[in-house]
Amino acid sequence: MKTTIEITRLRLHAFHGVLEQERRVGNDFEVSVTVGYPVVIGSDELSATLNYAELIDVVKKVMAEPSALLEHVAYRISEAVTSRWPLIDGGMVRVAKLTPPVSSEVAEVAVTLNW
Template sequence: MTDRIIITDLRFFGFHGVLPEETSLGQRFRVDITCSLDLGEAGRTDQVENTVHYGQVIEVVERIVTTHRYKLIETLAETIARSLFEAFARIDSLIVRITKPEAPVQIATGLIAIEIERSRSRG
């Protein structure tokens, strides 16, 4: 599959983390989503119902990041992947990247991120 919908640099405020200040003060998170699916029919018909509406994808991601709390961003990413598969039957596989630009680590600069790749179980 080479067709993809790519959504990058979504920015949300959430309360995910292990440290007490992360869960009480919160922090910014960046989310990148790559959805692999067949976009051929959408390209031929020019009909939104033949694709995955990226605005609706963003709404699902925003709801999860801003209304749930997880200790691990790995769990946050898994929840996003599972929810997107449940909401959009056309998605065959996903890449979800979560970045914590202000992770509480003792370095002068840098980003902390995790990335997962998941495929839908068909059959």
């Protein structure tokens, strides 16, 4: 059976952006990840599923490496996750910048990558 495993709105401070200021000062981000993963239903062992604490660690590691574009960050997260867990058969990564340097008031800007 396949289960959907989700990490929702993981908050991190990172240094992604096109502007030099964003790379120096950083910004607050929220990352959500959803993956489809085959699990052993009926088992109560962690080895029968994808450990979401490890998933968070993978996301944090990728977020620690600056990128200019949110699209690139989302792609790198998807690549790192699917490389770590090859049994993942699809998913979604959403990366939101909470205080983007724009001239209008917005709640966030975000990129969503589905595969």
